[in-house]
Every structure is written in C-alpha cells, then in structure tokens.
Amino acid sequence: MKDSQRHLRPHSLGIIVLALFLAASLALGYGVAFAGKAHAATYTPPPSDRADTLIDSSWRFHLGDVSGAQNPSFDDASWGGVTLPHTWNAIDGQDGGSNYYRGIGWYRLHQTIPSADAGKQIFLQFDGADLVTDVYVNGTLLGEHQGGYAAFRYNATAALTIGGDNVIAVKVNNASNADIAPLSADFTFFGGLYRDVHLIVTDSVHMRMLDYGTSGLFVRQTNVSAAAANLQVTTEVWNDGGTPQNVTLNAVIVDGSNTTVQTLTATQSVAAHSGYTFVQTTTISNPHLWDGQRDPYLYHVYAQVQTGATVNDLVAEPLGLRSYAIDVNNGFFLNGHYLDLHGVNFHQDRINQGWAVTNAELDQDFNLAASMGSTALRMAHYQHAGRIYDDADGQGMVMWAEIPLVNGITNSANFTSNAEQQLTELIRQNYNHPSIIFWSISNEITNSGGPDSNTLLGDLNTVAKQQDPDRITTLADDSGPADATSKHTDTVGYNRYYGWYNGQATGLDGFLSSTHTNHPTMSFAISEYGAGGSIYQHQDNPPQTSPTSYFHPEEYQATLHEVSWQALASKPYVWGKFIWNMYDFASDGRNEGDTAGRNDKGLCTYDRVTCKDAFYWYKANWTTAPFVYLTDRRYTNRTTPTTDVKIYANTSSVTLTVNGVSQGARSSNNHIFLWTGVTLQAGSNAVSVSSTQGGTTYTDSATWNYSPNVRVNAGARLPYTDTSGKFYDVDHYYSGGTNGATSATIAGSPEQAEYQTYRSGSSFTYTIPAVNGSYIMYLKFMEPTKTGTGQRVFSVAANGATVISNLDIYAQVGKNTALQQQFPITVTNGIVTLSFTASTDSALVNAISLVHQ
Numbered sequence: 001m002k003d004s005q006r007h008l009r010p011h012s013l014g015i016i017v018l019a020l021f022l023a024a025s026l027a028l029g030y031g032v033a034f035a036g037k038a039h040a041a042t043y044t045p046p047p048s049d050r051a052d053t054l055i056d057s058s059w060r061f062h063l064g065d066v067s068g069a070q071n072p073s074f075d076d077a078s079w080g081g082v083t084l085p086h087t088w089n090a091i092d093g094q095d096g097g098s099n100y101y102r103g104i105g106w107y108r109l110h111q112t113i114p115s116a117d118a119g120k121q122i123f124l125q126f127d128g129a130d131l132v133t134d135v136y137v138n139g140t141l142l143g144e145h146q147g148g149y150a151a152f153r154y155n156a157t158a159a160l161t162i163g164g165d166n167v168i169a170v171k172v173n174n175a176s177n178a179d180i181a182p183l184s185a186d187f188t189f190f191g192g193l194y195r196d197v198h199l200i201v202t203d204s205v206h207m208r209m210l211d212y213g214t215s216g217l218f219v220r221q222t223n224v225s226a227a228a229a230n231l232q233v234t235t236e237v238w239n240d241g242g243t244p245q246n247v248t249l250n251a252v253i254v255d256g257s258n259t260t261v262q263t264l265t266a267t268q269s270v271a272a273h274s275g276y277t278f279v280q281t282t283t284i285s286n287p288h289l290w291d292g293q294r295d296p297y298l299y300h301v302y303a304q305v306q307t308g309a310t311v312n313d314l315v316a317e318p319l320g321l322r323s324y325a326i327d328v329n330n331g332f333f334l335n336g337h338y339l340d341l342h343g344v345n346f347h348q349d350r351i352n353q354g355w356a357v358t359n360a361e362l363d364q365d366f367n368l369a370a371s372m373g374s375t376a377l378r379m380a381h382y383q384h385a386g387r388i389y390d391d392a393d394g395q396g397m398v399m400w401a402e403i404p405l406v407n408g409i410t411n412s413a414n415f416t417s418n419a420e421q422q423l424t425e426l427i428r429q430n431y432n433h434p435s436i437i438f439w440s441i442s443n444e445i446t447n448s449g450g451p452d453s454n455t456l457l458g459d460l461n462t463v464a465k466q467q468d469p470d471r472i473t474t475l476a477d478d479s480g481p482a483d484a485t486s487k488h489t490d491t492v493g494y495n496r497y498y499g500w501y502n503g504q505a506t507g508l509d510g511f512l513s514s515t516h517t518n519h520p521t522m523s524f525a526i527s528e529y530g531a532g533g534s535i536y537q538h539q540d541n542p543p544q545t546s547p548t549s550y551f552h553p554e555e556y557q558a559t560l561h562e563v564s565w566q567a568l569a570s571k572p573y574v575w576g577k578f579i580w581n582m583y584d585f586a587s588d589g590r591n592e593g594d595t596a597g598r599n600d601k602g603l604c605t606y607d608r609v610t611c612k613d614a615f616y617w618y619k620a621n622w623t624t625a626p627f628v629y630l631t632d633r634r635y636t637n638r639t640t641p642t643t644d645v646k647i648y649a650n651t652s653s654v655t656l657t658v659n660g661v662s663q664g665a666r667s668s669n670n671h672i673f674l675w676t677g678v679t680l681q682a683g684s685n686a687v688s689v690s691s692t693q694g695g696t697t698y699t700d701s702a703t704w705n706y707s708p709n710v711r712v713n714a715g716a717r718l719p720y721t722d723t724s725g726k727f728y729d730v731d732h733y734y735s736g737g738t739n740g741a742t743s744a745t746i747a748g749s750p751e752q753a754e755y756q757t758y759r760s761g762s763s764f765t766y767t768i769p770a771v772n773g774s775y776i777m778y779l780k781f782m783e784p785t786k787t788g789t790g791q792r793v794f795s796v797a798a799n800g801a802t803v804i805s806n807l808d809i810y811a812q813v814g815k816n817t818a819l820q821q822q823f824p825i826t827v828t829n830g831i832v833t834l835s836f837t838a839s840t841d842s843a844l845v846n847a848i849s850l851v852h853q
Helices: 014-028 359-371 386-395 413-429 454-467 507-518 554-569 613-622 809-813
Strands: 051-054 059-063 080-082 104-112 121-126 132-137 140-146 152-155 165-173 197-202 205-207 217-222 228-239 245-254 260-270 274-285 299-307 310-319 324-327 331-334 341-345 376-379 398-402 436-443 472-477 492-495 524-528 574-579 585-592 595-599 628-630 642-649 653-658 661-667 672-679 683-693 696-706 710-713 738-741 757-761 763-769 773-781 793-798 801-807 819-827 831-840 843-845 847-852
Touching: 121 132, 140 152, 205 299, 205 310, 217 299, 217 310, 228 245, 228 260, 228 299, 245 274, 260 274, 331 574, 341 524, 359 386, 376 386, 376 574, 386 398, 413 436, 413 454, 436 454, 454 472, 472 524, 507 524, 507 554, 554 574, 554 613, 613 628, 613 642, 628 683, 628 696, 642 653, 642 683, 642 696, 653 672, 661 672, 710 763, 757 763, 763 847, 773 801, 773 831, 773 843, 793 843, 801 819, 809 819, 819 831, 831 843
Parallel strands: 341 376, 341 574, 376 398, 398 436, 436 472, 472 492, 492 524, 524 574
Antiparallel strands: 051 197, 059 080, 059 104, 104 165, 121 152, 121 197, 132 140, 132 165, 205 228, 217 228, 228 274, 245 260, 245 299, 299 310, 324 331, 585 595, 628 642, 642 672, 653 661, 653 683, 683 696, 710 847, 738 757, 757 843, 763 831, 773 819, 773 847, 793 801, 793 831
C-alpha cells in the first residue's frame, strides 16, 4: 500500500498491535524498552538530517487561468512578484457587493536544489491554500489537495533536478465547489497561498511525511491524575531507501526544563519503500499537570529516528498532561476543578490582508484575547494556523477546534469523503496540542436548508472518535435542543443572538434556563452570541438596533453584552460561553453597519487598533488586575446638556470628576458604575474617573463637546466634519426611506461628502431629539439621478407644518448641484419631527442642520 494511501489510526491500535509489535521485535532479536528509567540529565536534541526551509519569497503570480503555466519553459516574465503569505482577495474580499474574485490563480517559483541533497527525500509542504490546489514540479503533477485550511505535503523527490534549477508551479482555485466544504458561509473565502510554504529535506529513513501532513508522532494520554498518567507514544517511520534498514526509535520525554523524564527505545527492521508504526507505552508518576492558565506546564516528546549511531530524523511534539470532563449541572472541570470556559470566537483575516497574516499578527490576536481574560477560544469555522494552537498550549487556553462544515451539505459520496478528510486532517495535525479539548464537526448545518445532514453528522462523529477516542466532540447548532442535529456529539453549543437577530437581549436568560430544565441530561454551551457595534456611531440609551441597518451604535452592543453576560455568569451548567466575535471580519455579502462587506460584531475593530466598550466590559468581569474604563469615550460630540456616565471597572469604588468638579464616588456589585443626569457645559468637557486600590490610583479620561446644534449627514455611515469644522453625525433618527450615494462631483459647494450621500423614499421621517429653544433649520439637497423638471417633486413638514412645498431640485439647480433651504423652527417638547412626502417619484434629503439661536 502506498504511503499516501495509508490511513493509520494509532489511537485505536490497542493491545493487539502492541502484542504483535513485541512478538515481532523479539523474534527478530531486537531489544525493546517501553519504560526506560528516569534520567536527571538535560536533553539536548541531537542534529538530524532534516532541513525545513520556508520558500515564501520570489514567487511570480497571475490572477486567472493560463494554459501551460505548469511547464518549466513557460514565460512568466509578465507576471507580478509576490511574497507569501498571499491572497488575491485582500481588497475585493472585504469591500462588499458579494462579487469578489472566486476562481484560479497561478504561482510559480524557481528553486535550486543543492547537489548535497542528492539521495535525500524532498517534500513540499503547504500550510494553507484555498480551496483546491494543484502542485507541479518541472511539469509533473504531484497531486491535488481539496480543502482550504489544513496543511498538506507532497513528495517532490522524483520530479526534482538535483543541483539545478526547478520550477514549482501551483494552481489555486477558490471557486465554489459542490464537493468541498464549506459550500457557503458568512465570511469571505480568501483565495491563494495564504500561509507559508516549506521545502523539507530528509534522509531516506525518516518520520512518515505523507500521513495527512502530520509529524508522524502521536502521544495519547489516559487515566491522568496527580498520581500518574498513562502514555501511548505512536511513531510512524518510513524507509524510502532501496534496502531494508534496522531502525531504532528513541522516544524521549522531557519536562519543562528539558530534563529527561523517560526514554523509550525500540528497534525494528523496516522494509524498503515501506513504513513501520512503533507503539510504546509508559506511565509518568506524579506528573506536573497542564492546568490551564493557572499552570500551563508542558512536557515535550522527541521522536529520534536512528540507523546505527546516525540520527536520521527528529521531530518533537508538546505534551500537556490533563484530565477534563463536563458535568451537566456544574459545567466544565479541568483536572478535577471547575473552570469557567468563557472567551471569544476567532476569524483569521485582517483588514487589507485577508487571510495572509504573519505569525507575529497571530500572536497579537491571541494575546489580546488573553488580556481580556478569556479562558477558552472557539476557532471558528475552520482549521486555523498551528501558531494559534501553539500559543494556547503555552498560555493555558482551552480550545474548541472546528472543520468548515457550515450552513449546508451536498448529499454525495464526494462531499462526505471530503468532510471526513478535513476532519481527519484537523485531528491528526493537531492531535498533540493539550489546549484542544473539543473537536467540532459543524456549524449551523441546517442554516441553508437543502439535504438532511444527520447521516453525515453521525458519520463525522464516528470518524472523530476513531481518530481520537478521548477528546470531547461537539458542534454549533442554531436549530434548538429538540432538533436531531443536537444529538450526534458528546455535547453541543448553541448560537443564540437574542437582542440582535431575534427577541430581546433578556431572552437569553430564559433560553438557558428552559434548555437546562427541559433537557436535564444534555450538556451545552453558548457557542455564539453578540451584536454589531461601530466605534463611529453613537446614541444615548439606544433602542434595539436593526441588524441590517447602517446604524449599529457602539452603546447598544455594549448594553446587549451587559445583559447577556449577567445571564451567562450565573449559570455554571453552561459549560462554555463564546462571544461572536473577537474582531470585526470580512463578509463580502454583508451591507450593514458603518462599512459594506464587514461583520462588525467584533469586540475590537478589523484593524485591531481599537477595542470597543464591550471588550472592557468583559475585561472588568474576567480579570483581576485593577483598571477603570470610561465608556462612551468616542461619543465626543453631544447635543444634549445632560448625560449618564458609565464606567467599567474591577475595583470596589470609582470617583467621577467633570470639569474639575467631583461628582462623587460609586460602588458596584456588577462592575458597572453609573452616574445619571450629569450636566455638561457648552463647549469642551473634561471627564475623568479614578479608583484607588492597594495604594495605587487608576484613572481614565475623555473629552466630550456639547452643543445644542444637531447636524445629520443623510445616507452616511460615517461621521463628517465639514471645511469649517462643523460636525455632521451619521444618518440615524430616521424611519423609512433608503440610503443612497453618488461619486459625482457636486457643484455649488465645497462640501462634497455632505452632498454625495442621501436618504430617499416615497415618504420617510426624522425624529430628532433637541434642546428646547429657537433654531434655524437648514435642509440640503442635490439631485443625483433625474435629468428633467417634474421628475422628482416632494414636500417637507416640520413638527406637522409644511415648510417646503412641491420642491423640484432639478428645476431649481439642475443635476449634481447643491441646494440649501432654511426656515426657523421652535422646539418645545425636546423633539423635532421632519416628514418628507413625494408627490412625484420620491423625496430626498442630503443633510440636515439644526442650528440653535
């Protein structure tokens, strides 16, 4: 059987394989030691014949299919140069319209293989390429990988010219494919070689390289306690040479200080062009446990492959010894103690980069989530870069790892096979990460209708258990506890957006209680909850926001999270609580919030520059290092003279000062410190808060500007400051109508942005809060589409009285030309109501300016 076709499952080999191994080894006269004596010596990994080189630079790239591009003689001089990681969708995948390029892109690289590598085995490894990848070397097809998120390898030895130039050509295709998951999802599928590419050189005797891109080393742990931990070390060795080789496998277990704990040794004759799987068992007494963030202690296991005294190959894997369990009434337990699993969901893209991110950026993403106090991460909705799992191992974060089975399925053998392949890749490539405790087999699989998914889900759970009988299987469901999709895995997570997509924010509490009461034997998590929020959009005490609108005030997002977390925090039986999402991310089909093509439910912005108020709400609840945070800090332009001031803090008492005058101290039992009805003065207001804890004073501050003038840039998602310094808020306060925009140059005004967006409709209304008093109302118009008189005619009423009758913008100024009309208005009840009603076609307004007199 070919190496690439073997699907060994080392964790189900069991006693039979172990016995066969012992018998064969003894019959051949080779010594076997399964539990070597402990050593006090420091282990220094010996040099081996393996070399792993990144080949990320000097690639040539062409977007689109090209005939013959795999051939060495193909002229790629006109192609652009790129450095990996790379995606061709960095911009069009995030700009909205659901029209980003999904198709073929070609990469080519000239690579010289040194003469010194003659007689060795040479592999190409791709850490991530989306979605279908064909790899050629010197015109020879090495293979096609189907799936966008796992690493994969090919043996390139036979196709390479040693000592000469070689052409590596790679065709990547991110077009939709009915045989490959995901078929659809609420995120952009960025095409390209978006992770590193490696050239790996090994001796002819080496660790097995073509087992789903794994290291070939698997360490299973069972019966872990403070007293002992049982280990089964499975090591896959391959002999690509032309003669049998006597191979000695030393499995060296070292502790956190690199001191050798045990060495397990076995020797076996391995036939030419064949492999052998060593299975060794041992027990570690009194192990130092991997205990999450309290103590993320790591051992390491080195697989040292030798022929005689020569170390042919060497790989290492982390080993974190831990036990875990879910109690349906009391939640998650790690090493016998309760651990509240709370954290965030992750996507891997960044603004203007897509999925082409660096290890340093992945570290930043992880560390920011950790700094908020997360104890667990859900790595949605696909296999993430190994760097993230490494970070979790080292910092003690519990991980939920998932395959890209999202929304729906194709009812076909090919689709089933591909889903099983992607799950097998996920588990085998990440088997040794102690941080991973949950394997997830799907997300919202009934979302798009279509074929029934239950047979496939059952198959996938079986695959997961065959590959790893020890970890907990799960999935994320949006149907409900009674649905069959909830029944396939060990546990389940529910995606619930109370206060956003359905119901009120307070509805989450009832869902949690009723689910636990009505399904008392079922454990469950909340795998997603949250709301959109823009750092540029603000409102005092905002009502529930429409998810599909352009107005997602930051204040509503924070309020929803306050309600949601207070419901979740009191229920330990909800074993996991995962916010959607840590960062804003690209979803090119969306058109909502302040930016098209973006899902803005992140606790931090897409560029990672700003963490929203909700981030600090969780930091106050989840961390203990003292801090204070002034919410609404970006709500800098105020139009009412009184406001509530809200602080998030994890200290016992907080003092507020406004313009140098103390507003007193507040205490809190829920990390929210609130002052109501605080008066602002006209102009600039210095707002500061302080708290003294343990002799250290913690402070925060902001400057808020108050003016009774209200200005709205109709149709605009982002605020605007005109050339004279006047601030125009984003479009809100409206009911009815639709947003519109033009890129045309507007005549008659220097304020292009003020006139290039608008609200229009047969009728719509603005209800604008304003301080009582006398005002001049300025309404600004521009005709964006009509080309003749009488094509658009409408009237405007203010507080019920008509102030503009039968306005025809084109008749007055023509197309793409600014028009301003004004009238006095008196506010007596704190509200201005503007009603726009069309008599021909639709009404329209570009900007509203209410100026106090």
